[in-house]
Amino acid sequence: MSLEYKNFDTLSSYRDLAAAGKQPRSLETMLDAKRVERYEVKTDLGTEYLAYNYAAKKVDENVLELLQSLADEAQLAEKYRTLTQGEVMNTGENRKVLHHLSRGEVSGPVTEDGKDLGAFYRNQQQRIATFTQKVHDGTITTPEGTRFDTVVQIGIGGSDLGPRALYLALEGYATPKMKARFISNVDPDDAAVVLQNINPQSSLFILVSKSGTTQETLTNEALVLGVLEKAGIQQPRKQMICVTSETSPLAKNSEYLDSFFIDDYIGGRFSSTSAVGGAVLSLAYGPEVFRDLLDGAHSADLAALDPSLQNNPAMLDALIGVFERNFMNLPSTAILPYSQALSRFPAHLQQADMESNGKQVNRFGKPVSYVTGPVIFGEPGTNGQHSFYQLLHQGTDIIPLQFIGFLKNQTGMDTTFEGSTSQQKLNANLVAQIAAFALGKDDDNANKHFPGERPSSLLYADKLTPRVLGALLAHFENKIMFQGFLWNLNSFDQEGVQLGKVLTKAVLGAGEIHPALQALAEKLGAR
Numbered sequence: 001m002s003l004e005y006k007n008f009d010t011l012s013s014y015r016d017l018a019a020a021g022k023q024p025r026s027l028e029t030m031l032d033a034k035r036v037e038r039y040e041v042k043t044d045l046g047t048e049y050l051a052y053n054y055a056a057k058k059v060d061e062n063v064l065e066l067l068q069s070l071a072d073e074a075q076l077a078e079k080y081r082t083l084t085q086g087e088v089m090n091t092g093e094n095r096k097v098l099h100h101l102s103r104g105e106v107s108g109p110v111t112e113d114g115k116d117l118g119a120f121y122r123n124q125q126q127r128i129a130t131f132t133q134k135v136h137d138g139t140i141t142t143p144e145g146t147r148f149d150t151v152v153q154i155g156i157g158g159s160d161l162g163p164r165a166l167y168l169a170l171e172g173y174a175t176p177k178m179k180a181r182f183i184s185n186v187d188p189d190d191a192a193v194v195l196q197n198i199n200p201q202s203s204l205f206i207l208v209s210k211s212g213t214t215q216e217t218l219t220n221e222a223l224v225l226g227v228l229e230k231a232g233i234q235q236p237r238k239q240m241i242c243v244t245s246e247t248s249p250l251a252k253n254s255e256y257l258d259s260f261f262i263d264d265y266i267g268g269r270f271s272s273t274s275a276v277g278g279a280v281l282s283l284a285y286g287p288e289v290f291r292d293l294l295d296g297a298h299s300a301d302l303a304a305l306d307p308s309l310q311n312n313p314a315m316l317d318a319l320i321g322v323f324e325r326n327f328m329n330l331p332s333t334a335i336l337p338y339s340q341a342l343s344r345f346p347a348h349l350q351q352a353d354m355e356s357n358g359k360q361v362n363r364f365g366k367p368v369s370y371v372t373g374p375v376i377f378g379e380p381g382t383n384g385q386h387s388f389y390q391l392l393h394q395g396t397d398i399i400p401l402q403f404i405g406f407l408k409n410q411t412g413m414d415t416t417f418e419g420s421t422s423q424q425k426l427n428a429n430l431v432a433q434i435a436a437f438a439l440g441k442d443d444d445n446a447n448k449h450f451p452g453e454r455p456s457s458l459l460y461a462d463k464l465t466p467r468v469l470g471a472l473l474a475h476f477e478n479k480i481m482f483q484g485f486l487w488n489l490n491s492f493d494q495e496g497v498q499l500g501k502v503l504t505k506a507v508l509g510a511g512e513i514h515p516a517l518q519a520l521a522e523k524l525g526a527r
């Protein structure tokens, strides 16, 4: 089948959906126990599962049928299959998009000039696993023979957010073999606080930069090296490994204890399952835990191939999101995990989604005449309830909500207080919120009135394990990809981050700059 890349508003289902979006059925009339049972898709992860429940979304059978037509017309499943076969999908940078291949083959091997590209990722995983084992068993130590007990990742954006979110997500699941810390911001206090709280003599640093040119990361490397030298460490780079692409300037530096590689076919925000996340997660939890995470992601990747929305939670989530964004005109989406372990997951999804689909031109560089990616934000519940939920319940904007929850907590530690456990309280809050947002509450006092009709979905599993975490990550990555296909965008470049970088260089340089920039730079002592 030949693929067609058309602007979303030229598709024939667009008009029908626009009509349906103007008058979506009310949740008050639709939401019942039957719907809670029926409006759910489960991804099978072997002995585990990840469920997507959309009972509290404002879609009925009619809208679901229209969304299926839209998915078929936009050739979502075919485009995804083609992407996993190695087609150039990052049109702006003329690159393949292969992050799925870092967890397994979705549509068979991907080759280039006779080379098996999957073998490259497997080889890096194997090298990381071997290196990790040697660090853990004390074969690899500092030059002075001290065993490493801490790992510190230095990187920013995709080289920080995903790996950090995943590390934190597993801290309660398994006792780390090495504790991990992260330095990302060029604000020197970020590095200072981390360095003050570790023993530099027994710390292994991971410098992560795909490009090898990111100002913040190189500056932080210099800062760390300086601190290590001051602490009397003679060869600081022998306590540092590097994760970068083979063509980056860092790859040529043989002073590092070791180097591991990614390639240009995996974008920074999709690199958590490559060596970018693999090094820190394997060192912290062991390569087998990282493998489980990859397997969970691979299962979700396979489920995403199904053209039927009823069997494809990522595609369904993408379509419902587009229904809300384009046809109900809702501008943002909140990610609300009822799991403290996922405290940084919303921040990771913020980059993954907003850097991918925050675009105003289509994949051919032509302006689009419809809205694209929503604003993404979020915090774990129940903390968020005591903070920004006021606006979510009674504010003038309706914000679609993506709840995430688990039947059991990770650590097994809990208490019974006033007749219920903490985990029961957590999940009681979660279901109460779904109902309160959907159904609202009438009150004669307008100040106490809850309008309801605020749609939400729920991703849930038995427990947040490495496999479930991998599937959760892949669910969102695939949702973002499908939405990019729908909006006819190239979701895999990020030109919007460049201008700020260029102006920063100009401020720091000696040349003439815009007078307003000069005045501001002087005020802040940046020049």
Ligand SMILES: O=P(O)(O)OC[C@H]1O[C@](O)(CO)[C@@H](O)[C@@H]1O
Pocket: 156, 157, 158, 159, 208, 209, 210, 211, 212, 213, 214, 217, 268, 269, 355, 494, 497
């Ligand atoms: O891994 P690198 O090349 O240092 O890039 C870090 C981040 O910077 C960005 O390019 C944005 O500035 C992200 O896309 C990327 O994740």
